[in-house]
Amino acid sequence: MKxxxxxxxYVRPKESASNRGMSLEExxxxxxxxxxxxxxxxxxxxxxxITIVHVDYPKRSAARITEAYFKLASTTDYNGIYLGKYIDFxxxxxxxxxxxPFSSIHKHQxxxxxxxxxxxxIAFIIIRMVEYDKDFLIKAIDFIDFYNSGTRxxxxxxxxxxxxxxxxxxxQKPCDYIAVVERVFGL
Amino acid sequence: MKxxxxxxxYVRPKESASNRGMSLEExxxxxxxxxxxxxxxxxxxxxxxITIVHVDYPKRSAARITEAYFKLASTTDYNGIYLGKYIDFxxxxxxxxxxxPFSSIHKHQxxxxxxxxxxxxIAFIIIRMVEYDKDFLIKAIDFIDFYNSGTRxxxxxxxxxxxxxxxxxxxQKPCDYIAVVERVFGL
Numbered sequence: 001m002k003x004x005x006x007x008x009x010y011v012r013p014k015e016s017a018s019n020r021g022m023s024l025e026e027x028x029x030x031x032x033x034x035x036x037x038x039x040x041x042x043x044x045x046x047x048x049x050i051t052i053v054h055v056d057y058p059k060r061s062a063a064r065i066t067e068a069y070f071k072l073a074s075t076t077d078y079n080g081i082y083l084g085k086y087i088d089f090x091x092x093x094x095x096x097x098x099x100x101p102f103s104s105i106h107k108h109q110x111x112x113x114x115x116x117x118x119x120x121x122i123a124f125i126i127i128r129m130v131e132y133d134k135d136f137l138i139k140a141i142d143f144i145d146f147y148n149s150g151t152r153x154x155x156x157x158x159x160x161x162x163x164x165x166x167x168x169x170x171x172q173k174p175c176d177y178i179a180v181v182e183r184v185f186g187l
Numbered sequence: 188m189k190x191x192x193x194x195x196x197y198v199r200p201k202e203s204a205s206n207r208g209m210s211l212e213e214x215x216x217x218x219x220x221x222x223x224x225x226x227x228x229x230x231x232x233x234x235x236x237i238t239i240v241h242v243d244y245p246k247r248s249a250a251r252i253t254e255a256y257f258k259l260a261s262t263t264d265y266n267g268i269y270l271g272k273y274i275d276f277x278x279x280x281x282x283x284x285x286x287x288p289f290s291s292i293h294k295h296q297x298x299x300x301x302x303x304x305x306x307x308x309i310a311f312i313i314i315r316m317v318e319y320d321k322d323f324l325i326k327a328i329d330f331i332d333f334y335n336s337g338t339r340x341x342x343x344x345x346x347x348x349x350x351x352x353x354x355x356x357x358x359q360k361p362c363d364y365i366a367v368v369e370r371v372f373g374l
Contacts, residue, residue: 042302044262049234050252065237068252075231079266081273084307088268115229120271 024093024128024135027174028078034172035082041178043080043087049073075112082178083187088116089140089177091126099154100127102147110147113140122185126167126177127160136164137180211280211315211322214361215265221359222269228365230267230274236260262299269365270374275303276327276364278313286341287314289334297334300327309372313354313364314347323351324367 022030025045035041054067076090090109094100105125113123123140138155142163146155165180173179181187209217212232222228241254263277277296281287292312300310310327325342329350333342352367360366368374 036302039302039305042299042306042308047234047236047258048239050237050255052235062256065255065257066253068237068255069249070252071234081275081303081306081308084273086268086271086273112229115223115226116268118226119229119268121229121268 022174024091024126024175027135027169028091028126028177031173031175031177032078032080035178041080041082041087043078043082045078046073046075072106072108074108076109082122082181085187086116086119086121087181088113088121088123089126091128093128093130095130096154097129097131097157099152099156100129100160101154103153110144114144117141117144122181122187124177124181126175127155127164129157129160132157135167135169135175135177136160137167137177137184138164139184209361211278211313211362214322214356215278215313215364218360218362218364219265219267222365228267228269228274230265230269232265233260233262259293259295261295263296269309269368272374273303273306273308274368275300275308275310276313278315280315280317282317283341284316284318284344286339286343287316287347288341290340297331301331304328304331309368309374311364311368313362314342314351316344316347319344322354322356322362322364323347324354324364324371325351326371 029045032043032045035043049071050068051071052065052068054065056064056066058064076088078091079086079088081087090105090113092100092104094104117123117140125138125140125143126135127138128135138160143155146152146159165184167175167177167180169175216232219230219232222230236258237255238258239252239255241252243251243253245251263275265278266273266275268274277292277300279287279291281291304310304327312325312327312330313322314325315322325347330342333339333346352371354362354364354367356362
């Protein structure tokens with residue numbers, strides 16, 4: 001966003017981000033706890049995959065992992081059940097104002113989304129456009145179609161606004177994606 | 188099993204176990220790969236949950252976790268999708284010949300199974316009776332009913348044989364639980 005007759009780019013006041021202060025992951029986890037407690041859905045984040053190389057077993061205290069490495073995820077980060085349906089999604093924050101780079105999502109994760117779609121899953125991606133302070137749900141099938149068209153290396157923000165669905169937030173549900181899922185996937 | 192007129196307990200020859208040599212987890216992972224490759228189902232083991240305390244970021248090499256601890260799982264180890272249905276299960280090896288101790292499964296995991304059942308999941312437990320070299324699928328609902336009856340601290344083997352469903356194995360599907368799921372849950 002540019003001011004008229006100016007070359008200055010609008011700089012979003014920092015407060016809005018720091019007031020929120022929560023990452024997309026924290027917001028989704030908090031929302032998932034709300035869904036679980038209120039019997040709306042059971043959706044969990046998967047633990048970070050790591051390769052454990054060495055563990056110490058000290059006497060009288062907990063086993064301690066002393067050497068381990070992060071591993072590439074072979075699936076998405078979140079899955080679970082809503083109204084009997086299998087739900088699967090990946091969530092990403094995007095710092096760019098103009099587009100979401102495909103390099104943010106691993107090929108493995110795209111393949112995983114394609115597989116679960118084939119089996120009837122409700123599959124999507126949640127993108128937080130940090131600079132606009134907005135969260136969007138994008139159907140995985142739409143994302144993959146665009147990705148496979150091979151014409152670009154990122155998802156333009158204009159495309160996200162047009163094809164994505166904005167996710168509302170509230171105090172209890174800081175990323176209320178189930179409300180969007182219900183509407184968009186016709187459940 | 189006891190020899191007649193003897194106090195000696197029958198000792199199963201070790202070969203049968205060592206010939207197999209694979210853990211239940213390895214067998215399920217192998218079977219899941221078969222299901223995935225052959226478009227039968229998409230089911231993955233969740234990574235082991237850990238709490239990371241310290242990570243080193245050496246220059247020019249991978250981040251190295253130097254202090255971390257195992258965390259109690261809040262869900263089961265396996266979930267995914269089969270015929271559009273959400274599948275959720277826990278798998279355990281049982282060394283005892285007589286019963287499967289409830290202490291092998293955390294209360295959290297029982298609660299998780301109850302939650303997903305409420306939302307329409309296909310939920311179960313796979314128990315490998317190591318001494319009999321047999322795997323059984325037990326519907327989570329049956330397991331939880333027995334567990335909640337509160338009369339025992341373990342699942343007797345006779346109960347498992349009567350209420351569980353034996354899982355067949357083959358070279359490609361060393362724990363072919365989907366064949367049982369299809370039959371038992373009427374999919």
